[in-house]
Structures are given as structure tokens and as C-alpha cells.
Amino acid sequence: MDPSPASAHGRKQHREPTHASALIYNGHGEYLLHLRDDIPGIREPGCWSLLGGGREPGDPCLEDTVRRELREEAGLRLPFLEPFVVADASEADGSLLPVQIYAGRWDGDPAQLPLAEGVMLHWFRPDDMTRLRILPSTLDLVRRHAATRQPPPTTPVRHGAGTVPNVIGVHLYLEDPGGRILLGLRHPDAAYAPNTWHFLAGHCEQESAVTCLLREAEEEAGLRIRAEDVEFAHAVHQFPGPGRRPRLQLVFRARAWAGEPEVREPDKCLAWQWWEPDALPDRLVPYTREAIAHIRAGHAYSETGWA
Secondary structure, three states, X not given: OOEEEOOOOOHHHHOOOOEEEEEEEOOOOOEEEEEOOOOOOOOOOOOEEOEEEEOOOOOOOXXXXXXXXXXXXXXXXXXXXXXXXXXXEEOOOOOEEEEEEEEXXXXXXXXXXXXXXXXXXXXEOHHHXXXXXXXXXXXXXXXXXXXXXXXXXXXXOOOOOOOOOOEEEEXXXXXXXXXXXXXXXXXXXXXXXXXXXXXXXXXXXXXXXHHHHHHHHHHHHOOEOOHHHEEEEEEEEEOOOOOOOOEEEEEEEEOOOEOOOOOOOOOOEEEEEEEOOOOOXXXXXXXXXXXXXXXXXXXXXXXXXXX
């Protein structure tokens, strides 16, 4: 595909992606590219490209789409994939197709993969890709991702070296008068935890954690909360896996609020529901379940994934 980053005001932001591709990188700073067949009529004939394809009826979400394409095209299975960006792919008629780009690490030998489509797979460093027959937008995607990466340490990190910024997540722990906990059902196309129940949550932008919480509560569920009614409840420090940034998940309790939960962002959340703490849904984000248990036990901090 010809994945070019979408502009802030382009038509892409009004269309949901129906295709997904993978930026696969290794521990040496190289990226895996796929040399496509040089056949007229196909997209990017004879070019080095990303593995990926279109969503099929049996794919629950776009992450499943890209995982299926990786298996079918190259017999490749990655333990972790993380949403990177939504990009535009140029169609033969000149129209733009929104594509969800995922990123994941793999350190194997592409020559050992059972390639089912195209000519070959090969590792390339971003600086060497200018010599290839590759679309400029694909090269730009690789460079953008490479700029966000820091090489994983091969020895224990010492103070002042190998610092990796942590992602800050903010979550709302809300109990109704009967002690039931508010959870939201994430959209089947959500990049993270599709079709799974979760706290009302968001990521800090250029704002404090409490400001983020108040903004997300109103934007996502129409709940109006005052800062003075918020108290810290729990922190989960996560390491999601190799090649992914650590995350500090902050959970806050609101003692009071105005409004009833309503679906304000149906592309992200399908429903809000109050759950008994002893009868939580089976499809619940694991660290959400752990945080609820720790909050009920009076624990302020927990860790997951670091062992």
C-alpha cells in the first residue's frame, strides 16, 4: 500500500480504516519490507512495501486483520502489535484509503518464513531505503516510527542512561450508591482491547492527570466532575512487553458527579453499565480487574509485566 500520514483537515479523519498494515522492526534498528510482484494492475507493483491487507467479515477488529494477513502472507506471528498511526493509501483511481498502521518487534530470519505472496522479505535500515524502489510515503512512515524508538537496553539501565518515557493513562473508578462500578464496553474496532469492558479512561495530553480525567469523563460519558471531588485510588505500573513503552495507569475515584452515563463517543464505546464488584464481566481488561481488586483491598500501588 501507499500509506501516507493523514492531514489534520483531510477527508481521512472522517472515514474509519478498513485496511491494516504492519511496521515490523528488530533490535538492530532495521525494518522488514516485502518486495511485491511486478504485475500490472496490483497496488505498488515491483515495490518494497509493508505487509497487510483489507479487513474480512471474519475479522473481529483491525488488529485481527493485520495478524491474519501476516500469517497468510508470510507465516509470521508476532506476540505484540501496537497501533502507530492511521495513514492514507493511494488507490488506482486516485482516491485515498485510510489504513491503520500497527508496529511490532520481531528478531527472526525472513529467509526462513514461508512467503506466500510477493518475491521476498528483507531487513533494511531506514537510511538504506533511499536506494530501493519504495513509495515516499512508506519511507516516511518508517522514518517517523524510527524517530520514536529508543534502542532497548542490553544491560541493566543505570541512573541517567537509557531513559524511556512512560505513557500516562488516567482512569475513572466510579461507584454508584449501591457500590456498583461503572465500566464501558469498548468498540469492536478499538485499537486496544476491542469488545472488552474497561474503565472510562484516556491519555494525558498537555494537561494534569486530574484535568485529563474531568475532560474525558465529560467527553466520553457526559459526566461532570469537580476537581475537589476527585481522590487518588490506585496506580498500576505496566510493562506491556518487548519493544513497547512502559505505562503508568493512574486510577482516580470521584466521590460525587453530575449527570447519568451516556454514550458520547460511539466509535470508542458502545455502552456504559454498572457492575457488582463480585460479578464483573468475563471480558474485562486484565489490569482493570486487578486495579479494582487492589482498590477494594486498600492497596495504592501494583505492578504487572515487569517480572
